[in-house]
Amino acid sequence: MKVRRATTDVFLVEGVASNWVLVRDGHDLTLIDAGYPKDIEDVVASVEQIGHRIEDVRGVLITHAHIDHVGAIPALLRRHTVPTFAGERELPMLVGERHEQATTWDVVSRCWRPRVARWAVTIARAGAQTHVSVPETQALQSDSALDLPGAPRSVPCPGHTSGHTAYMLPDAGVVVTGDALITGHPIVARTGPQLLPAFFGHDSAQAFASLDALAELDVDTVLPGHGPIWRGSLRSAVDEARS
Template sequence: MSPISARPEKNPFDFSSRVSEPKPGVFFVEGPASNWIIVSDDSGYILIDSGYPKDVSIVLDSIWHVGLKPGDAKAVLITHGHVDHLGSASRFVEAFGTPVLTSPEELSHVQGEVKHQVTLATCVLNAWRPGVFSWLKHAISAGALSPNPVPSAEAWTAGRLEALPGRPKAINVPGHTPGHAVILLQDADAVVTGDALITGHSLSRHTGPQMLDRMYHTDADEALAATHTLDDVDASIILPGHGPALQMSLKDALASLRSS
């Protein structure tokens, strides 16, 4: 038995306040610095994104917390290959053989063949800015310098996604990374926005729909322009990669983002 197959000892993470269920079977987990989503129905469950590498115990225990077992995941979906979203995925492969799926355009990033991550040098140069040093300190302690790519990751197809719990649909929104994807949960009227649209961050002075700081994007201008890809997407629940979940139409959230 894998050492992560059994339920972990009591975790100090406050699951009661950091795990919500905005729609039945859709669980939103606000992690220490990035979020992940558990989507379940009668056919099983999937995990979308997976925190930093050292968040693995929290990710696993969040699954137990909502009454599921880590080894039963049908798939782990990755919105993009940054270390704070990919961090625990490799453990699911190693322990359970769980498929890890991402967009075709992001596959080489998730597999570790290329890297589209803010550099340590950029972070150091920006360390004088409010919030950057504390964010960098946490990122390093959470395993940012030891990313866990997933060489066995596969590119999803529309048909394969459609067959998974929640009937996820991928929408390419490049710019944050070249292959970044937003995931529409068709059965829940909810959208997982990854880092294409967030609602809060340690470098931000406000909460609500917004873009990440420019230094995190591969191409910040493209990232903003690509949000127009979402203009015709209907969803009333927004589940971002950073910040709290929002009960707000995606159209209104995008309008707020562009006016800020």
């Protein structure tokens, strides 16, 4: 786990195979996503590394219901009960009624590629096969600012999943893009702003179209679900992802 400072009060944490974000406002924190199930100790350690305790987390925002982003949330809630929020169309996946995730076969059938094989071993160790639900999650309301540290605003960007949501932190000039826009992934050689390989996503045409919502945001820092921090205009990030 590595904690990267994006701005004074916003941190991107790189877990074993996905990222999460900590947003600070005084004593309080917002957590956005939470890695794989076995990332729980790293989630706690990342909070401590920036000088806080897990009890300082006031709420958890979910970009989407995939195991690499919600995996550690149930264990976190057992230690410290806080509200969790996600896009309304993610809720059926968070109660386990519906799935929009690459299957084991999607991964195994690509394991002839060394990059995929190495990554598959890493995520299996991280608990990728676990079924996780977060049934208490509340649906995000419209696009008004949430009453959480950093005053995050939700930005719907469906495609990777039906209710995928990015979160804009207006004061910090940051957008947390989840898997709607990433900047690198262990299974691809390309670096820089990009979309995930299509087999991960639910609707790639919609994911491509959703980049418009991100391109309009007046921020200069991207914190993705996979890959490093990226700085520059969102318009140029989106143009690069589409190229």
